[in-house]
Amino acid sequence: MASTLSLITANEPPAAGVGDRRRSPDEAQGRARLRLLLLTVGLGIGGTEEQIKELALRLDRRRYDVTVCALKGRGVIANELIAQGVPVVLLEGKAKGDARVLFRLYRLIQTLRPDIVHAFLGQANLGAALVGRLLAEPIVVWSYRDLDVWRKGLHWMLDRWAVRRVAAVTCCSDSVRRYVSQHMRLPPERITTIHNGVDRARFRAPSPMGRAQLGLRDHLPVVGTVCRLDEPKKGLAVLLRAMRLSADRGDAPAWQLLIVGEGPAREGLERLSASLGLAERVVFAGPRRDVAAVLPLMDLFVCPSLYEGFGIAIVEAMMAGLPVVASSVGGIMEIVRSGDTGLLVPPGDPAALAEAIQEVLGHPDKAAWFGRQGRQSAEAAFSVETMVERHGALYESLVEAAGPCRVMQQEKR
CATH class of the missing domain: 3.40.50.2000 (Glycogen Phosphorylase B;)
Structure with a gap:
């Protein structure tokens, strides 16, 4: 073997010892x-x-x-x-x-x-x-x-x-x-x-990290996501196009994008980011095991998936107190209540996604409300x-x- x-x-x-299990106190007592x-x-x-x-x-x-x-x-x-x-x-x-x-x-x-x-x-x-x-x-x-x-x-x-x-x-x-x-x-x-x-205790501590450690600027809001870079499923190309639309609006607040994760689509997404003129404001952070320390660096969490069975990264973001903008697909709709714990948008729609991001970033009181409500909801339902x-x-x-x-x-x- x-x-x-x-x-x-x-x-x-x-390996031959796989099946060798010693009797526990419970077994010794017949259970x-x-x-x-x-x-x-x-x-x-x-x-x-x-x-x-x-x-x-x-x-x-x-x-x-x-x-x-x-x-x-x-x-x-x-x-x-x-x-x-x-x-x-x-x-x-x-x-x-x-x-x-x-x-x-x-x-x-x-x-x-x-x-x-x-x-x-x-x-x-x-x-x-x-x-x-x-x-x-x-x-x-x-x-x-x-x-x-x-x-x-x-x-x-x-x-x-x-x-x-x-x-x-x-x-x-x-x-x-x-x-x-x-x-x-x-x-x-x-x-x-x-x-x-999700273990709620992991997302209660303040982050020991600074934005500069990930190559982020201090003066711009950070919109972030955590996922496997798998296209078209994760909708990251849609997110980049939404960012371009936001940048083209003269009256909208500028923001930077943090993408945490790895996957087969990374090179293509980096090329798309460059072709859209966004490379200087998009950080690909790669895979990380310290997501609980990275999330507090964000101002808004976005999940633009075209389909999703659940969305555990959304739950983690909510437990970290972040407002959420996500696609209205699959299991995501069991996590986010649009208008209460975040905003839901149609999948694959860069304009709707850009509008929702600007809505949250442009209204700090609403962002704070989503963050508080989201944390309470996630801790109650998804422990x-x-x-x-x-x-x-x-x-x-x-x-x-x-x-x-x-x-x-x-x-x-």
Whole structure:
């Protein structure tokens, strides 16, 4: 097993020891811990990966024995989990459709014998369902995280076939839930919405940074966004064109733009910025793990996505007390109440986006109101504690529904 699996934990144990779990005090008293495998595609920077990390770290360790597995790649989140002592398994897939990964996943689940496999994102969902069919042991949960408009008929046909082995499906927003229900033809009771959660404490401290550290000017308002640079989905070209429209208005306040994140569209966006004559007022900051320190440098947060499953960066901005302007699409409409916690604009409309940005920047009292209301709303609706609690309740209900045989199986371990 050590030759094909890369098991990485804080102490770097051999891969053959994956399934070696010592009995906890709860097990010694007859209450077995639930073995939970959180399965995803990769463990780089991203909203889904952050939620997996929070689950792995915050679920009650007296009740849950958590392992995290990625089909390919290591990434920043993997390193952070390892540093916190969470077992991480990398299956080292080389490309989409790498059949060896399925074989490695089969061997891992056979060795680990998890009670629950909770898969996140398409490839991981299918892998978990296929292996679950072969082993007929773990409870399998799927999670859909976005409005995957690229999915075609064949993708949904495969999912509809594989989902028959799945005990529950979770979605990160009601928008995604409706989308999945429509394409998967599942009854509503099979799908559960669990909104993403954010640790509010991270966004309460003042920033130790100054604007100059990111190449920003002190005398101009900062409009910012945090996202993967993935076009056309994220609408960043629309944002740059909105900035050009604002600059062409003689009566509008000038502003600078901060784009935090990395992705395949970066070079094209930099070229567009230059061609629009905006290069001197646009800062591409790259990927950062200190977003909580960067957000206070902004005066306004903008999310111009053309489609979005949730929008966790918006929640983080609201918890930091920032006013928000965002597109009226998908899960964003479950986060932002237009006119109360921010402004919503039609997607793909540079003129409407420019107008909304100017409306907020030109009215400081309104910006402050949006910031206060947004923080209260985000903290009440999207706390990490609620997200973890709801996952725990789902897992417990699934184990209970599996019946006495499942309980006996746990107690024999």
